[in-house]
Amino acid sequence: MEQSRPETTMDRISLDVFSSFEAARADWEVLFANAPASAYQSFGFARDWFETFGRARGLTPMIVVARHGDGARPLALLALARSRLGPLPIAQFLGGKESNFNLGLFAADMRLDAEALRALLRRAARVGGVDLYRLGNQPQAFEGVANPLALPGSSASPSFAYGTSLPATAGELDARFSADARKKLRKKQARLEKMGALVFEHGATGARAREILEALLAQKAERLQDPSFASGAMRDFVLGLCGGALEVHALTLDARIIATYAGFTHRGRFSAMLNSFVAEEEIARSSPGDLLLHSLLRDLLSRGVARFDLGVGEARYKNAVCDETIALVDTLVPATLLGALAAPALSALIRAKRAVKQNPRLLAKLTELRRLAR
Structure with a gap:
């Protein structure tokens, strides 16, 4: 049975947005040691992925840490990267397609409800300079605990995990x-x-x-x-x-x-x-x-x-x-008016990709086209 987290508000939550892995490392390791997480949420995996894939793609780390007041222990950490979708600056999980499960790291006593999490993301977006969050391939629950970032309104990801x-x-x-x-x-x-x-x-x-x-x-x-x-x-x-x-x-x-x-x-x-x-x-x-x-x-x-x-x-x-x-979800969170305008089109693209992925004949044809294009 999934365990849920009691809902509260954003009162007294302070926020740090790091562009340096080392600056976030201490908070990261504290949360990773105890939070529901897979190996793909480890500091080493994310850092190595960024140094090989992320940097070459022009991504910028955007590591969001929330805590109860300045200097307090971390309550949540989101290991994100700032990228672009056309002209739109967006934030998505570090790890790309090499990460099979995407999750935020949340302390057991983290009490942010969906509304408060959206507000936190909007605050972080103002610091990180993004219009939209694209949080893909998230399990709805992990280790028996509901995933707070699988927010209401999330779409089914194109593929399942097994x-x-x-x-x-x-x-x-x-x-x-x-x-x-x-x-x-x-x-x-x-x-x-x-x-x-x-x-x-x-x-x-x-x-x-x-x-x-x-x-x-x-x-x-x-x-x-x-x-x-x-x-x-x-x-x-x-x-x-x-x-x-x-x-x-x-x-x-x-x-x-x-x-x-x-x-x-x-x-x-x-x-x-x-x-x-x-x-x-x-x-x-x-x-x-x-x-x-x-x-x-x-x-x-x-x-x-x-x-x-x-x-x-x-x-x-x-x-x-x-x-x-294992059903996965993609969560889109607009942080600005531009992001809100772009979100429906991106949501439609995710649904179309799922339709192809879940149709063996269409997927086979797409795979062959990709092979021929190499």
């Missing part, structure tokens, strides 16, 4: 899959084992983690025909996170990396951020990615991890292992 609770034992995990599904996986694994030595690697560190991440990026670039994985911001971001909290897993065939997973573990939840497998038909037809995913689930279970998610976006393999479809 997750599941992990059982206590491997036997219970196996029972979630049909006998036919388990038989098919065993046959695929046996087929690969006939080709060479098959090894599952979990929690690689140091140079080995980097080697696996290099393979992940190369496999993504080849299979998706997307050179952005081979160089530039994505490569710098992924390899930069290697030295931090990014957890790396691989399946090898005769020491060759044929499938990978990378993600984060935070408070008993593993969030998968990236995965890959080799494009060669002889290997790919044995579903090395699925085999590694099932091995990863067993590894997480053995470590006592209770929750698992595969992030935003529809895919067959997600439905195969996740029994929870």
Whole structure:
């Protein structure tokens, strides 16, 4: 059951708007240690994303901190970036599409109702110089607590996220899959084992983690025909996170990396951020990615991890292992008259994008057009 927060007003709430990560770091770490949050709300993730993606896109940090009076402990922190939508200056979450869940950080005793939160955002907009907030891909609740920023009037995000609770034992995990599904996986694994030595690697560190991440990026670039994985911001971001909290897993065939997973573990939840497998038909037809995913689930279970998610976006393999479809919302908050005029058009664009994303035929055509345009 979701826990709600009692409603109050903006009385005596002071506001800081930081353009420096370090200036906000102390407040950030206090709130992240206790607030409902995923790994994507960590200081390190947001900072590394900005240094690779955000700065190159001309974004400016806009980190909003609310507190009960000047110098008091923080009640809320919104990790935002100032950008432009055409001529319109807007604020959106740091992390871009690399962040699968977007949330503000709120102290347990934060008592701002929807009206007060809108007023706070308008105040911050005057300091940050934005006309509109576009707060996308927000879960309506997280860790059983209602998300205060999923304000009334929010629109359904274009895509869902997918997750599941992990059982206590491997036997219970196996029972979630049909006998036919388990038989098919065993046959695929046996087929690969006939080709060479098959090894599952979990929690690689140091140079080995980097080697696996290099393979992940190369496999993504080849299979998706997307050179952005081979160089530039994505490569710098992924390899930069290697030295931090990014957890790396691989399946090898005769020491060759044929499938990978990378993600984060935070408070008993593993969030998968990236995965890959080799494009060669002889290997790919044995579903090395699925085999590694099932091995990863067993590894997480053995470590006592209770929750698992595969992030935003529809895919067959997600439905195969996740029994929870997580509805996300996009929240638009106009801060000026110009923002209020622009919001209906942007809302219509979000609805149109959702219509495409939830129509498999339209999505397939769009994906092909994007591939051809590269």
